Amino acid sequence: MMSFVNVSLKETVWNQYCFKLKSFYGMFRSIIILQVIAIGFTSLAGVASTGSGSMTISFNVQYYSADAVIAFTMIGLFINGIQMTTKPFREDDFVFVTNRLSQNLSNMAFLLTVSVATGITALLSRNVIEMIRYFLPEHSYMQDMDGPNTWYMVVGGGIATILYIAACSALGYLVGSLVQLYKGLVIIIPAVVIGYSVILGTQEGYIMGKIWAFYFSEHHLGLFAVKLICTIAICYGAAILLLNQKEVRNV
Amino acid sequence: MISCKHVTKTYRGTTALNRLSCNIHENTITGLIGRNAAGKTTLLKILTGMIKESSGEVEVFSKHPFNNLFVSANSILVDDQMSFANSISLYELLQQAGRFYKNWDMDLALRLFDYFSFQPNAIHEGLSKGRKSTFNMIIGLASRCPLTIFDEPTTGMDAVVRNDFYRALLKDYIAHPRTIIISSHHLDEMEHLLEHVLVIKKGKELLHIPMEDLKEYAIGLEGKTAVLKEWLGDQPVLTKRTASDYAYIAVKNDFDTEQLEQVKQQGVKVSPVSANDVCMYLTKGQKGGIDDVFRQR
Numbered sequence: 001m002m003s004f005v006n007v008s009l010k011e012t013v014w015n016q017y018c019f020k021l022k023s024f025y026g027m028f029r030s031i032i033i034l035q036v037i038a039i040g041f042t043s044l045a046g047v048a049s050t051g052s053g054s055m056t057i058s059f060n061v062q063y064y065s066a067d068a069v070i071a072f073t074m075i076g077l078f079i080n081g082i083q084m085t086t087k088p089f090r091e092d093d094f095v096f097v098t099n100r101l102s103q104n105l106s107n108m109a110f111l112l113t114v115s116v117a118t119g120i121t122a123l124l125s126r127n128v129i130e131m132i133r134y135f136l137p138e139h140s141y142m143q144d145m146d147g148p149n150t151w152y153m154v155v156g157g158g159i160a161t162i163l164y165i166a167a168c169s170a171l172g173y174l175v176g177s178l179v180q181l182y183k184g185l186v187i188i189i190p191a192v193v194i195g196y197s198v199i200l201g202t203q204e205g206y207i208m209g210k211i212w213a214f215y216f217s218e219h220h221l222g223l224f225a226v227k228l229i230c231t232i233a234i235c236y237g238a239a240i241l242l243l244n245q246k247e248v249r250n251v
Numbered sequence: 252m253i254s255c256k257h258v259t260k261t262y263r264g265t266t267a268l269n270r271l272s273c274n275i276h277e278n279t280i281t282g283l284i285g286r287n288a289a290g291k292t293t294l295l296k297i298l299t300g301m302i303k304e305s306s307g308e309v310e311v312f313s314k315h316p317f318n319n320l321f322v323s324a325n326s327i328l329v330d331d332q333m334s335f336a337n338s339i340s341l342y343e344l345l346q347q348a349g350r351f352y353k354n355w356d357m358d359l360a361l362r363l364f365d366y367f368s369f370q371p372n373a374i375h376e377g378l379s380k381g382r383k384s385t386f387n388m389i390i391g392l393a394s395r396c397p398l399t400i401f402d403e404p405t406t407g408m409d410a411v412v413r414n415d416f417y418r419a420l421l422k423d424y425i426a427h428p429r430t431i432i433i434s435s436h437h438l439d440e441m442e443h444l445l446e447h448v449l450v451i452k453k454g455k456e457l458l459h460i461p462m463e464d465l466k467e468y469a470i471g472l473e474g475k476t477a478v479l480k481e482w483l484g485d486q487p488v489l490t491k492r493t494a495s496d497y498a499y500i501a502v503k504n505d506f507d508t509e510q511l512e513q514v515k516q517q518g519v520k521v522s523p524v525s526a527n528d529v530c531m532y533l534t535k536g537q538k539g540g541i542d543d544v545f546r547q548r
Contacts, residue, residue, distance in 0.1 A: 001395070002324050002354065002395060002397040002427055002428065002429040003354070004312070004321075004397055005324050005325060005353040005354060005395075006321065007320055007321070007324040008320075008325070009320060009351070012320060012324075012351075015350050015351055018350065019336075019347050019350065019351075020337075022339055022343070022347070023336035023338050023339050023347075024336075024338070025338060036474070048445055052304040089333060091332075091334035092334050092336050093334070094301060094334070094351070095390070096333060096347070096348060096350075096351035097323045097324045097352065098320075098321070098323055099300070099318040099319060100318055101321055102320065122517045132279060158345050242316065245303065246300040247301065247303060248301050248302070248327075249296060249301045249302070249330075249332045249334075
Protein backbone atom coordinates (compact mmCIF):
# COMPACT_ATOMS: atom_id res chain seq x y z
CA MET A 1 0.00 0.00 0.00
CA MET A 2 1.15 3.47 -0.81
CA SER A 3 1.79 5.59 2.25
CA PHE A 4 0.29 9.05 2.49
CA VAL A 5 2.63 11.98 2.73
CA ASN A 6 2.06 15.14 4.69
CA VAL A 7 3.50 18.40 3.45
CA SER A 8 3.50 21.74 5.18
CA LEU A 9 2.68 25.03 3.52
CA LYS A 10 6.17 26.33 4.32
CA GLU A 11 7.84 23.36 2.68
CA THR A 12 5.67 23.61 -0.42
CA VAL A 13 6.30 27.34 -0.81
CA TRP A 14 10.04 26.75 -0.45
CA ASN A 15 9.97 23.97 -3.07
CA GLN A 16 8.01 26.16 -5.45
CA TYR A 17 10.35 29.08 -4.83
CA CYS A 18 13.40 26.96 -5.67
CA PHE A 19 11.60 25.61 -8.75
CA LYS A 20 10.81 29.15 -9.90
CA LEU A 21 14.36 30.37 -9.46
CA LYS A 22 15.29 27.69 -11.97
CA SER A 23 12.39 27.79 -14.39
CA PHE A 24 11.66 31.54 -14.47
CA TYR A 25 15.31 32.38 -14.95
CA GLY A 26 14.29 34.18 -18.15
CA MET A 27 12.74 36.96 -16.09
CA PHE A 28 16.12 37.91 -14.63
CA ARG A 29 17.59 37.89 -18.09
CA SER A 30 14.90 40.14 -19.58
CA ILE A 31 15.37 42.72 -16.81
CA ILE A 32 19.15 42.69 -17.24
CA ILE A 33 18.70 43.25 -20.99
CA LEU A 34 16.43 46.22 -20.22
CA GLN A 35 19.08 47.62 -17.89
CA VAL A 36 21.80 47.29 -20.50
CA ILE A 37 19.61 49.19 -22.98
CA ALA A 38 18.98 51.89 -20.38
CA ILE A 39 22.71 52.12 -19.64
CA GLY A 40 23.33 52.55 -23.36
CA PHE A 41 20.79 55.36 -23.69
CA THR A 42 22.02 57.15 -20.61
CA SER A 43 25.72 56.94 -21.43
CA LEU A 44 25.19 58.32 -24.89
CA ALA A 45 22.53 60.95 -24.26
CA GLY A 46 22.45 61.66 -20.53
CA VAL A 47 19.22 62.09 -18.62
CA ALA A 48 19.14 65.90 -18.86
CA SER A 49 21.29 68.63 -20.30
CA THR A 50 21.64 72.33 -20.18
CA GLY A 51 24.03 74.69 -21.88
CA SER A 52 24.88 78.34 -22.34
CA GLY A 53 27.55 80.49 -23.92
CA SER A 54 28.67 83.90 -25.01
CA MET A 55 30.92 85.21 -27.75
CA THR A 56 34.07 83.69 -26.40
CA ILE A 57 32.92 80.85 -24.22
CA SER A 58 30.28 78.23 -24.35
CA PHE A 59 29.51 75.33 -22.09
CA ASN A 60 27.22 72.39 -22.08
CA VAL A 61 26.27 70.50 -18.95
CA GLN A 62 24.96 66.99 -19.19
CA TYR A 63 23.57 65.08 -16.28
CA TYR A 64 24.06 61.37 -15.95
CA SER A 65 22.42 59.13 -13.40
CA ALA A 66 21.05 55.65 -12.94
CA ASP A 67 17.49 57.04 -12.96
CA ALA A 68 16.67 55.73 -16.40
CA VAL A 69 17.99 52.29 -15.49
CA ILE A 70 15.86 52.26 -12.36
CA ALA A 71 12.81 53.43 -14.31
CA PHE A 72 13.30 50.69 -16.90
CA THR A 73 13.67 48.15 -14.12
CA MET A 74 10.44 49.33 -12.51
CA ILE A 75 8.55 49.01 -15.79
CA GLY A 76 10.10 45.60 -16.40
CA LEU A 77 9.14 44.31 -12.97
CA PHE A 78 5.61 45.67 -13.36
CA ILE A 79 5.26 43.67 -16.57
CA ASN A 80 6.80 40.59 -14.95
CA GLY A 81 4.32 40.92 -12.11
CA ILE A 82 1.45 40.84 -14.60
CA GLN A 83 3.03 37.96 -16.48
CA MET A 84 3.25 35.81 -13.35
CA THR A 85 -0.54 35.81 -13.08
CA THR A 86 -1.18 34.66 -16.64
CA LYS A 87 -2.51 31.21 -17.42
CA PRO A 88 0.70 29.43 -18.49
CA PHE A 89 2.53 30.62 -15.39
CA ARG A 90 -0.33 29.64 -13.09
CA GLU A 91 -0.63 26.21 -14.65
CA ASP A 92 3.07 25.39 -14.36
CA ASP A 93 2.67 24.94 -10.61
CA PHE A 94 -0.33 22.68 -10.91
CA VAL A 95 1.54 19.76 -12.45
CA PHE A 96 3.25 19.42 -9.08
CA VAL A 97 2.16 19.81 -5.47
CA THR A 98 0.48 23.15 -4.85
CA ASN A 99 -2.54 25.04 -3.73
CA ARG A 100 -3.42 28.59 -4.64
CA LEU A 101 -2.03 30.10 -1.46
CA SER A 102 1.36 28.40 -1.76
CA GLN A 103 1.49 29.39 -5.43
CA ASN A 104 0.87 33.06 -4.64
CA LEU A 105 3.31 33.10 -1.75
CA SER A 106 6.07 31.55 -3.84
CA ASN A 107 5.34 33.99 -6.67
CA MET A 108 5.63 36.82 -4.19
CA ALA A 109 8.93 35.50 -2.85
CA PHE A 110 10.21 35.12 -6.38
CA LEU A 111 9.21 38.65 -7.44
CA LEU A 112 10.78 40.11 -4.28
CA THR A 113 14.00 38.25 -5.05
CA VAL A 114 14.05 39.58 -8.60
CA SER A 115 13.34 43.08 -7.24
CA VAL A 116 16.27 42.94 -4.83
CA ALA A 117 18.68 41.48 -7.37
CA THR A 118 17.76 43.84 -10.19
CA GLY A 119 17.57 46.78 -7.76
CA ILE A 120 21.19 46.17 -6.81
CA THR A 121 22.32 45.89 -10.41
CA ALA A 122 20.36 49.07 -11.25
CA LEU A 123 22.16 50.96 -8.50
CA LEU A 124 25.53 49.64 -9.59
CA SER A 125 24.81 50.71 -13.16
CA ARG A 126 25.65 54.27 -12.09
CA ASN A 127 29.29 53.28 -11.93
CA VAL A 128 29.08 51.59 -15.30
CA ILE A 129 27.66 54.76 -16.83
CA GLU A 130 30.42 56.87 -15.28
CA MET A 131 33.01 54.49 -16.61
CA ILE A 132 31.57 54.51 -20.13
CA ARG A 133 31.45 58.31 -20.08
CA TYR A 134 35.07 58.41 -18.99
CA PHE A 135 36.15 56.52 -22.07
CA LEU A 136 33.93 58.35 -24.55
CA PRO A 137 35.83 60.93 -26.62
CA GLU A 138 33.79 64.05 -25.85
CA HIS A 139 34.38 63.62 -22.14
CA SER A 140 36.02 66.71 -20.76
CA TYR A 141 35.38 67.23 -17.12
CA MET A 142 33.40 65.07 -14.78
CA GLN A 143 32.05 66.15 -11.45
CA ASP A 144 30.27 63.89 -9.03
CA MET A 145 27.31 66.04 -8.10
CA ASP A 146 24.75 64.72 -5.73
CA GLY A 147 25.80 61.12 -5.80
CA PRO A 148 25.59 59.13 -2.60
CA ASN A 149 28.57 59.97 -0.47
CA THR A 150 27.72 58.70 2.97
CA TRP A 151 26.87 55.20 4.07
CA TYR A 152 23.46 56.36 5.14
CA MET A 153 22.76 57.67 1.64
CA VAL A 154 24.09 54.57 -0.08
CA VAL A 155 22.08 52.17 2.06
CA GLY A 156 19.02 54.40 2.28
CA GLY A 157 19.00 55.06 -1.46
CA GLY A 158 19.46 51.38 -2.10
CA ILE A 159 16.57 50.39 0.14
CA ALA A 160 14.32 53.05 -1.37
CA THR A 161 15.15 51.95 -4.93
CA ILE A 162 14.52 48.29 -4.14
CA LEU A 163 11.24 49.14 -2.42
CA TYR A 164 10.05 51.15 -5.44
CA ILE A 165 10.92 48.27 -7.74
CA ALA A 166 9.26 45.71 -5.44
CA ALA A 167 6.15 47.90 -5.23
CA CYS A 168 5.97 48.02 -9.03
CA SER A 169 6.09 44.23 -9.25
CA ALA A 170 3.45 43.92 -6.52
CA LEU A 171 1.22 46.40 -8.33
CA GLY A 172 1.72 44.46 -11.57
CA TYR A 173 0.79 41.25 -9.77
CA LEU A 174 -2.40 42.84 -8.43
CA VAL A 175 -3.34 44.28 -11.83
CA GLY A 176 -2.66 40.88 -13.42
CA SER A 177 -4.86 39.15 -10.83
CA LEU A 178 -7.71 41.56 -11.50
CA VAL A 179 -7.40 40.94 -15.22
CA GLN A 180 -7.49 37.18 -14.62
CA LEU A 181 -10.85 37.55 -12.93
CA TYR A 182 -12.33 39.87 -15.51
CA LYS A 183 -10.66 40.15 -18.90
CA GLY A 184 -12.35 43.46 -19.72
CA LEU A 185 -10.05 45.15 -17.22
CA VAL A 186 -7.24 44.86 -19.77
CA ILE A 187 -8.76 47.90 -21.42
CA ILE A 188 -10.49 49.51 -18.47
CA ILE A 189 -7.49 49.75 -16.10
CA PRO A 190 -5.12 51.60 -18.49
CA ALA A 191 -7.96 53.81 -19.67
CA VAL A 192 -8.89 54.80 -16.12
CA VAL A 193 -5.31 55.33 -14.96
CA ILE A 194 -4.25 57.38 -17.99
CA GLY A 195 -7.53 59.25 -18.23
CA TYR A 196 -7.53 60.03 -14.55
CA SER A 197 -3.99 61.31 -14.51
CA VAL A 198 -4.63 63.48 -17.57
CA ILE A 199 -7.74 65.02 -16.02
CA LEU A 200 -6.57 65.36 -12.46
CA GLY A 201 -2.80 65.20 -12.62
CA THR A 202 -2.47 68.83 -13.59
CA GLN A 203 -4.59 70.11 -10.76
CA GLU A 204 -2.86 70.44 -7.41
CA GLY A 205 -4.38 68.77 -4.42
CA TYR A 206 -6.37 66.19 -6.25
CA ILE A 207 -6.10 62.49 -5.64
CA MET A 208 -3.32 61.85 -8.15
CA GLY A 209 -1.26 64.67 -6.68
CA LYS A 210 -1.84 63.31 -3.21
CA ILE A 211 -0.83 59.80 -4.22
CA TRP A 212 2.28 61.23 -5.82
CA ALA A 213 3.14 63.16 -2.68
CA PHE A 214 2.44 60.13 -0.49
CA TYR A 215 4.96 57.98 -2.30
CA PHE A 216 7.51 60.36 -3.75
CA SER A 217 7.86 63.22 -1.27
CA GLU A 218 8.56 61.30 1.90
CA HIS A 219 11.88 62.40 3.39
CA HIS A 220 11.99 60.12 6.37
CA LEU A 221 13.44 56.77 5.32
CA GLY A 222 11.73 54.76 8.06
CA LEU A 223 8.31 56.19 7.33
CA PHE A 224 8.88 55.76 3.61
CA ALA A 225 9.80 52.11 4.10
CA VAL A 226 6.67 51.49 6.17
CA LYS A 227 4.47 53.10 3.49
CA LEU A 228 6.01 51.05 0.71
CA ILE A 229 6.04 47.76 2.63
CA CYS A 230 2.36 48.25 3.54
CA THR A 231 1.53 48.96 -0.10
CA ILE A 232 3.36 45.82 -1.21
CA ALA A 233 1.61 43.74 1.45
CA ILE A 234 -1.81 45.12 0.48
CA CYS A 235 -1.21 44.37 -3.22
CA TYR A 236 -0.16 40.77 -2.59
CA GLY A 237 -2.84 40.25 0.04
CA ALA A 238 -5.54 41.42 -2.37
CA ALA A 239 -4.09 39.25 -5.16
CA ILE A 240 -4.12 36.18 -2.92
CA LEU A 241 -7.78 36.78 -2.10
CA LEU A 242 -8.66 37.41 -5.72
CA LEU A 243 -6.93 34.32 -7.08
CA ASN A 244 -7.85 31.93 -4.31
CA GLN A 245 -10.91 30.56 -6.10
CA LYS A 246 -9.42 30.62 -9.60
CA GLU A 247 -9.67 27.33 -11.47
CA VAL A 248 -6.88 25.90 -13.59
CA ARG A 249 -6.75 23.62 -16.62
CA ASN A 250 -10.39 24.56 -17.25
CA VAL A 251 -10.34 24.51 -21.02
CA MET B 252 -11.15 6.91 -0.57
CA ILE B 253 -13.15 9.00 -3.02
CA SER B 254 -16.75 9.87 -2.52
CA CYS B 255 -18.92 12.12 -4.63
CA LYS B 256 -22.46 13.01 -3.68
CA HIS B 257 -24.75 14.78 -6.15
CA VAL B 258 -21.85 16.63 -7.71
CA THR B 259 -22.86 19.22 -10.29
CA LYS B 260 -20.57 21.37 -12.38
CA THR B 261 -21.75 24.01 -14.80
CA TYR B 262 -19.63 26.06 -17.16
CA ARG B 263 -21.35 29.20 -18.43
CA GLY B 264 -24.73 27.57 -18.74
CA THR B 265 -23.67 24.11 -19.93
CA THR B 266 -23.88 21.34 -17.38
CA ALA B 267 -20.81 19.11 -17.42
CA LEU B 268 -21.72 17.06 -14.36
CA ASN B 269 -25.29 16.55 -13.30
CA ARG B 270 -25.76 15.31 -9.72
CA LEU B 271 -23.15 12.58 -10.13
CA SER B 272 -22.56 10.24 -7.20
CA CYS B 273 -19.89 7.59 -6.89
CA ASN B 274 -17.52 5.91 -4.45
CA ILE B 275 -14.12 4.63 -5.42
CA HIS B 276 -12.29 2.30 -3.07
CA GLU B 277 -8.68 2.32 -2.05
CA ASN B 278 -6.14 0.36 -4.09
CA THR B 279 -8.29 -0.43 -7.10
CA ILE B 280 -7.93 0.37 -10.76
CA THR B 281 -11.08 1.98 -12.07
CA GLY B 282 -11.79 2.71 -15.69
CA LEU B 283 -13.82 5.83 -16.33
CA ILE B 284 -15.75 5.32 -19.51
CA GLY B 285 -17.96 7.75 -21.37
CA ARG B 286 -18.42 9.49 -24.68
CA ASN B 287 -16.77 12.77 -25.52
CA ALA B 288 -18.20 15.56 -23.35
CA ALA B 289 -19.75 13.08 -20.91
CA GLY B 290 -17.99 14.88 -18.04
CA LYS B 291 -15.04 12.52 -17.48
CA THR B 292 -12.37 15.20 -17.51
CA THR B 293 -14.48 17.53 -15.38
CA LEU B 294 -14.89 14.85 -12.72
CA LEU B 295 -11.16 14.08 -12.67
CA LYS B 296 -10.24 17.75 -12.41
CA ILE B 297 -12.61 18.20 -9.49
CA LEU B 298 -11.08 15.17 -7.74
CA THR B 299 -7.60 16.69 -8.01
CA GLY B 300 -8.66 20.20 -6.99
CA MET B 301 -7.96 21.85 -10.33
CA ILE B 302 -11.52 23.10 -10.53
CA LYS B 303 -14.32 23.45 -8.04
CA GLU B 304 -17.71 21.76 -8.14
CA SER B 305 -20.74 24.06 -8.46
CA SER B 306 -22.70 22.04 -5.92
CA GLY B 307 -22.65 18.71 -4.18
CA GLU B 308 -20.08 17.08 -1.94
CA VAL B 309 -16.68 15.80 -2.99
CA GLU B 310 -14.28 14.06 -0.66
CA VAL B 311 -10.88 12.66 -1.50
CA PHE B 312 -9.02 11.05 1.42
CA SER B 313 -11.91 12.45 3.52
CA LYS B 314 -10.94 15.99 2.52
CA HIS B 315 -12.36 18.52 0.10
CA PRO B 316 -9.80 18.56 -2.71
CA PHE B 317 -10.01 22.20 -3.86
CA ASN B 318 -7.03 24.16 -2.47
CA ASN B 319 -6.02 21.26 -0.26
CA LEU B 320 -2.28 20.66 0.01
CA PHE B 321 -2.65 17.15 1.39
CA VAL B 322 -4.77 16.08 -1.57
CA SER B 323 -2.37 17.77 -3.99
CA ALA B 324 0.64 16.06 -2.42
CA ASN B 325 -1.02 12.65 -2.61
CA SER B 326 -2.63 12.80 -6.01
CA ILE B 327 -1.59 13.49 -9.57
CA LEU B 328 -3.62 14.14 -12.69
CA VAL B 329 -1.88 13.10 -15.87
CA ASP B 330 -3.45 14.49 -19.02
CA ASP B 331 -2.44 16.25 -22.22
CA GLN B 332 -2.93 19.66 -20.62
CA MET B 333 -0.01 19.24 -18.22
CA SER B 334 1.87 22.50 -18.52
CA PHE B 335 5.56 22.04 -17.89
CA ALA B 336 7.92 25.00 -17.70
CA ASN B 337 9.56 25.30 -21.10
CA SER B 338 12.69 26.93 -19.79
CA ILE B 339 14.03 23.72 -18.28
CA SER B 340 14.94 20.40 -19.84
CA LEU B 341 13.08 17.12 -19.51
CA TYR B 342 15.76 15.74 -17.22
CA GLU B 343 15.48 18.77 -14.94
CA LEU B 344 11.70 18.36 -14.93
CA LEU B 345 12.16 14.85 -13.54
CA GLN B 346 14.45 16.23 -10.86
CA GLN B 347 11.96 18.96 -9.99
CA ALA B 348 9.11 16.45 -9.82
CA GLY B 349 11.21 14.54 -7.30
CA ARG B 350 11.46 17.69 -5.21
CA PHE B 351 7.69 17.88 -4.92
CA TYR B 352 6.51 14.27 -4.73
CA LYS B 353 7.89 12.55 -1.67
CA ASN B 354 7.28 9.01 -2.95
CA TRP B 355 9.02 9.86 -6.22
CA ASP B 356 11.04 6.97 -7.66
CA MET B 357 13.88 8.55 -9.63
CA ASP B 358 15.30 5.16 -10.56
CA LEU B 359 12.07 4.11 -12.24
CA ALA B 360 11.70 7.51 -13.89
CA LEU B 361 15.20 7.32 -15.38
CA ARG B 362 14.77 3.73 -16.53
CA LEU B 363 11.54 4.60 -18.34
CA PHE B 364 13.09 7.82 -19.64
CA ASP B 365 15.93 5.79 -21.08
CA TYR B 366 13.70 2.98 -22.38
CA PHE B 367 11.55 5.40 -24.35
CA SER B 368 14.78 7.09 -25.53
CA PHE B 369 14.09 10.65 -24.46
CA GLN B 370 16.84 13.24 -24.88
CA PRO B 371 17.69 14.66 -21.44
CA ASN B 372 18.16 18.13 -22.91
CA ALA B 373 14.92 18.21 -24.89
CA ILE B 374 12.17 20.68 -24.02
CA HIS B 375 8.64 19.47 -23.26
CA GLU B 376 7.02 21.86 -25.73
CA GLY B 377 9.19 20.51 -28.54
CA LEU B 378 7.89 16.96 -28.15
CA SER B 379 5.27 15.50 -30.44
CA LYS B 380 1.82 14.70 -29.08
CA GLY B 381 2.54 11.04 -28.46
CA ARG B 382 5.93 11.78 -26.92
CA LYS B 383 4.37 14.32 -24.58
CA SER B 384 1.85 11.72 -23.46
CA THR B 385 4.67 9.24 -22.90
CA PHE B 386 6.67 11.71 -20.84
CA ASN B 387 3.59 12.66 -18.79
CA MET B 388 2.97 8.98 -18.17
CA ILE B 389 6.49 8.61 -16.76
CA ILE B 390 5.80 11.50 -14.35
CA GLY B 391 2.50 9.86 -13.39
CA LEU B 392 4.03 6.46 -12.68
CA ALA B 393 7.20 7.63 -10.95
CA SER B 394 5.40 10.06 -8.65
CA ARG B 395 3.84 7.03 -6.88
CA CYS B 396 0.90 9.06 -5.59
CA PRO B 397 -1.70 7.17 -3.55
CA LEU B 398 -4.24 8.54 -6.04
CA THR B 399 -2.97 8.46 -9.60
CA ILE B 400 -5.32 9.63 -12.32
CA PHE B 401 -4.74 9.25 -16.04
CA ASP B 402 -7.08 11.21 -18.28
CA GLU B 403 -6.84 9.88 -21.83
CA PRO B 404 -3.21 8.93 -21.20
CA THR B 405 -2.67 7.28 -24.55
CA THR B 406 -3.50 10.31 -26.73
CA GLY B 407 -1.19 10.20 -29.71
CA MET B 408 0.76 7.13 -28.53
CA ASP B 409 1.39 4.45 -31.12
CA ALA B 410 0.23 0.88 -30.48
CA VAL B 411 3.61 -0.29 -29.20
CA VAL B 412 3.92 2.50 -26.65
CA ARG B 413 0.30 2.00 -25.59
CA ASN B 414 0.98 -1.65 -24.84
CA ASP B 415 4.16 -0.78 -23.01
CA PHE B 416 2.24 1.76 -20.99
CA TYR B 417 -0.46 -0.71 -19.92
CA ARG B 418 2.19 -3.22 -18.95
CA ALA B 419 4.26 -0.70 -17.03
CA LEU B 420 1.16 0.48 -15.23
CA LEU B 421 0.15 -3.04 -14.24
CA LYS B 422 3.63 -4.01 -13.07
CA ASP B 423 4.04 -0.88 -11.01
CA TYR B 424 0.55 -1.25 -9.59
CA ILE B 425 1.26 -4.80 -8.45
CA ALA B 426 4.55 -3.77 -6.88
CA HIS B 427 3.09 -0.61 -5.31
CA PRO B 428 -0.68 -0.84 -5.04
CA ARG B 429 -2.47 2.48 -5.15
CA THR B 430 -5.75 3.91 -6.34
CA ILE B 431 -5.70 4.44 -10.06
CA ILE B 432 -8.36 5.95 -12.28
CA ILE B 433 -7.97 5.82 -16.05
CA SER B 434 -10.31 7.44 -18.47
CA SER B 435 -9.99 6.20 -21.97
CA HIS B 436 -11.80 5.35 -25.16
CA HIS B 437 -9.79 2.17 -25.62
CA LEU B 438 -11.66 -0.08 -23.20
CA ASP B 439 -10.87 -3.18 -25.23
CA GLU B 440 -7.14 -2.55 -24.78
CA MET B 441 -7.27 -2.11 -21.03
CA GLU B 442 -9.89 -4.69 -20.13
CA HIS B 443 -7.28 -6.87 -18.47
CA LEU B 444 -6.09 -3.99 -16.29
CA LEU B 445 -9.34 -2.75 -14.86
CA GLU B 446 -11.01 -4.00 -11.73
CA HIS B 447 -13.97 -1.65 -11.82
CA VAL B 448 -15.68 0.31 -14.50
CA LEU B 449 -17.55 3.56 -13.98
CA VAL B 450 -19.64 4.48 -16.97
CA ILE B 451 -20.93 8.01 -17.16
CA LYS B 452 -23.29 9.59 -19.62
CA LYS B 453 -24.25 13.24 -19.89
CA GLY B 454 -22.69 14.08 -16.54
CA LYS B 455 -24.39 11.31 -14.62
CA GLU B 456 -23.19 7.90 -13.46
CA LEU B 457 -24.81 5.12 -15.42
CA LEU B 458 -23.09 2.02 -14.19
CA HIS B 459 -20.40 1.29 -11.62
CA ILE B 460 -19.62 -2.42 -11.52
CA PRO B 461 -16.68 -4.81 -11.39
CA MET B 462 -15.11 -5.55 -14.75
CA GLU B 463 -16.11 -9.23 -14.51
CA ASP B 464 -19.77 -8.26 -14.19
CA LEU B 465 -19.52 -5.88 -17.11
CA LYS B 466 -18.32 -8.70 -19.34
CA GLU B 467 -21.49 -10.64 -18.54
CA TYR B 468 -23.74 -7.62 -18.40
CA ALA B 469 -25.39 -8.28 -21.75
CA ILE B 470 -25.94 -11.03 -24.30
CA GLY B 471 -26.41 -10.89 -28.03
CA LEU B 472 -29.28 -12.78 -29.63
CA GLU B 473 -29.36 -13.51 -33.33
CA GLY B 474 -32.28 -15.09 -35.11
CA LYS B 475 -35.61 -14.56 -36.81
CA THR B 476 -37.12 -11.19 -35.95
CA ALA B 477 -40.52 -12.65 -35.20
CA VAL B 478 -39.11 -15.22 -32.75
CA LEU B 479 -37.00 -12.65 -30.96
CA LYS B 480 -39.89 -10.23 -30.76
CA GLU B 481 -42.17 -12.78 -29.24
CA TRP B 482 -39.56 -13.97 -26.80
CA LEU B 483 -38.32 -10.57 -25.60
CA GLY B 484 -41.69 -8.83 -25.47
CA ASP B 485 -41.19 -5.21 -24.58
CA GLN B 486 -37.93 -5.70 -22.70
CA PRO B 487 -35.56 -2.77 -23.39
CA VAL B 488 -32.90 -3.56 -25.96
CA LEU B 489 -29.39 -2.15 -25.96
CA THR B 490 -28.95 -2.33 -29.69
CA LYS B 491 -30.72 -3.77 -32.66
CA ARG B 492 -29.60 -4.49 -36.19
CA THR B 493 -31.98 -5.98 -38.72
CA ALA B 494 -31.51 -7.52 -42.14
CA SER B 495 -34.73 -8.68 -43.89
CA ASP B 496 -36.43 -10.92 -41.35
CA TYR B 497 -33.32 -11.62 -39.30
CA ALA B 498 -32.16 -9.50 -36.40
CA TYR B 499 -29.30 -9.13 -33.94
CA ILE B 500 -30.37 -7.79 -30.60
CA ALA B 501 -28.26 -7.10 -27.50
CA VAL B 502 -30.13 -7.11 -24.19
CA LYS B 503 -29.26 -6.97 -20.51
CA ASN B 504 -28.54 -10.50 -19.35
CA ASP B 505 -31.31 -11.20 -16.84
CA PHE B 506 -31.95 -14.73 -18.06
CA ASP B 507 -31.19 -18.00 -16.34
CA THR B 508 -29.62 -20.96 -18.12
CA GLU B 509 -32.96 -22.67 -18.62
CA GLN B 510 -34.41 -19.73 -20.49
CA LEU B 511 -31.32 -19.49 -22.64
CA GLU B 512 -31.56 -23.19 -23.50
CA GLN B 513 -35.17 -22.67 -24.58
CA VAL B 514 -34.35 -19.81 -26.85
CA LYS B 515 -31.45 -21.69 -28.40
CA GLN B 516 -33.84 -24.49 -29.31
CA GLN B 517 -35.90 -22.00 -31.27
CA GLY B 518 -32.92 -21.39 -33.56
CA VAL B 519 -31.61 -18.26 -31.88
CA LYS B 520 -27.85 -17.88 -31.60
CA VAL B 521 -26.72 -16.61 -28.21
CA SER B 522 -23.37 -14.83 -27.99
CA PRO B 523 -21.56 -12.80 -25.34
CA VAL B 524 -21.28 -9.03 -25.75
CA SER B 525 -17.83 -7.58 -25.10
CA ALA B 526 -17.39 -5.00 -22.35
CA ASN B 527 -16.43 -2.43 -24.95
CA ASP B 528 -19.66 -3.01 -26.89
CA VAL B 529 -21.75 -2.85 -23.74
CA CYS B 530 -20.29 0.55 -22.94
CA MET B 531 -20.82 1.70 -26.50
CA TYR B 532 -24.46 0.61 -26.51
CA LEU B 533 -25.10 2.12 -23.09
CA THR B 534 -23.63 5.49 -23.87
CA LYS B 535 -24.81 6.06 -27.41
CA GLY B 536 -27.26 8.86 -28.01
CA GLN B 537 -30.95 8.56 -28.65
CA LYS B 538 -30.67 10.03 -32.13
CA GLY B 539 -30.39 6.71 -33.92
CA GLY B 540 -27.17 6.01 -35.74
CA ILE B 541 -24.82 7.83 -38.05
CA ASP B 542 -26.65 6.14 -40.94
CA ASP B 543 -29.69 8.28 -40.22
CA VAL B 544 -27.70 11.41 -40.98
CA PHE B 545 -27.03 10.20 -44.51
CA ARG B 546 -30.51 8.84 -45.16
CA GLN B 547 -33.21 10.98 -46.82
CA ARG B 548 -30.97 13.37 -48.68
